[in-house]
Amino acid sequence: MNAFAAPPLYRHLDEMAPWNDRLQTLECIGVSDEAPEVKTFTFRSDNQTWFRYQPGQFITLELPVGDEPLMRTYTLSSSPSRPFSIAVTVKAQPGSLGTRWMFDTVRPGTLLRAYGPAGDFTLHRHPAAKYLFISAGSGVTPMMSMLRWLNDCAPWTDVAFVTCARRPEEIIFRKELELLGSRMPGLSLGFLIEERSSRESWFGHMGRIDAVRLPLLSPDFREREVFCCGPEPFMQAVRAMLDNAGFDMARYHQESFAAPAKEDVPPVSSPADDPVAEATPITFSLSGVDASCLSGQTVLQTARSAGVRIAAACEFGLCGTCKVKCDGPVDMQHNGGILDDEIADGYILACCSRPLGAVQIEA
Template sequence: MSPQRTHGTAANPSPLAGFAAPLTRLLAAAVPRLFLDEHVFDFYASQLGPQLSLNRILAQVEAIRPEARDVLSFVLRPNPNWQGFRAGQHVQLTVEIDGVRHTRVYSPSNAPAAGGTVTLTVKRHPGGRVSGYLHERVAVGDIVELSQAFGDFVLPDPVPAKLLMIAGGSGITPLMAMLRDLLARGIDTDIVFAHYAHTHRDLIFADELVGLGERHPNLHLHFGVTAVSALPGELSGRFSGEHLDRIASDPAERRTLVCGPRGLLDTVNALWEDRGYPEPPCGEAFTPAVVTATDTPEIVLRFARSFTDVRGDTGVPLLVQAETAGLRPRSGCRMGICHSCTCRKQSGAVKNLLSGAVTAEPDEDIRLCISVPVSDVTLDL
């Protein structure tokens, strides 16, 4: 990584980049995979260009721009291994910090057709290792690693005639990608878009949204603030039934997409159920569900490959308990999206924090970050 912090746009790429990627693909095709070691290949390919890799998606930071308080957008150009994404999907971003690789999950905020680039909009969190690193140390020209895109929180196909989008905080990023995609494709769906944040300084993409609203009569924009006084015409406080009645006269006729904190999704889901709307909202939360310990007697967690037994806690996700026991299971988003922490449960019963379902099937794969034990559990760790 470059030690110099630089905002703006990357300089013109080296002329070598024009033929290095095709040459790398030619070499990869010419050497039988049976005799090809990916790491050896990548080492020599990197001498031709920093983004050259047999399989890995290496992306160069082309630009960095501020979006709101403690929020930066990183415009990335991936190498040819990148297969693209659908608006609303996620990617894993991996960076190396002090010799240790760290992975986090972000949603691209740009439209998929934006010249082959990927824009990740990152809010810096207090004490956040990766978000702090991105804000403080990553510069234009640096190389980061991405995964292929994944996730099914995407626009309905076909796009309905009416949409309601509700964003809370940095949960706006997948919805912004969807909005930009719809407008870029000229789809004239009637869109009610509500964006909530703590203060006006925390409203991500506020200026752009205002501009889009002025240029597109089918976009009806509403801002809400929860920690300061609202300006005339804005929504004050957290999302509620009163807010819904103000921004949409026909919510039962709209396909509703929600992304934000768990509390926002819970409120929206409860309101839709209470009012009996025919179609439930489609949403994603970027914070895990809150769980409390049950009255289950003392339980034991057994990590089979590590030959380790510890006392289990029914109120703590298995990922956290494994880390507390000194293990380092693979993880990414820590909220049930990326599946990086998927692990084989050999025996025992666990509760899924997202669905509430309890399963006791032996030899099944679970996501450690959203599973809590409800009995003795043995994991293949």
């Protein structure tokens, strides 16, 4: 065999290791249009690994825009039942620097760093006999991931799928949803638009989802496990509507693309400058930097103040992008962005960890 021959294109799953976000990058293998200003980007690993995640989870992409890369979090629209590639479906909002860069730049062959997957917005965390998926706009992406998984693995599942858009041509995945509706015996589809379009006729439901239209689209919604995703005002309206209808809100789950405002990084001062502040020593071993963490400051804030780069996106303990190895005690208040076995292996989320003593960070 030629020592310089390319590795075989196909390998069995049991011959491959899972993708490691710290060692491998993503290679774009396809870009497709889904709706106006909406594209799907499909990726494979650059090192023949497979993707292990739960339908509905997200990844964080590192986009080389400007002097400092942008960290942008996108829900996976693909299904883990097809583990050789992953896909994100994104909508370019006005002023969306990162997404617009992807539209203009990412092509088959483009390599990107990525972190994840993470998130607990998935039906696997909330098994039920019947589901109701409610989405608006690009909020359909985690629902599509879950529905694709159900189609591959449990096509008989009882699912009511309601998706809302401004106009008919803006219904993301409409053709695929209609195809799945003809193949999945337990799937009922409900499309709801706000206004007619000159591009195509429409004979379906119109208006915004409310207490009158929801029972028409899903008469037994009170008996279902509800997953909702879309713009925050949309999700607020759905929450209020269900609550007023007497729905058991413990069975309501939502995902939002918006992160809370990032807190400012306080300036670092030495103990001599501020004798009241209690400074804790932090060593960033890979960077060869010793720093002092003021009382109340996170590992991420200290790293930035010391000129050490730790990748971070959400900065409230959810996305898992800032996961680093730590030797020493910390107080970590996260929101699900790290697993128990990762914590046991010595990893922390830098954005929400505050040292309780001298620590060494692998960064």
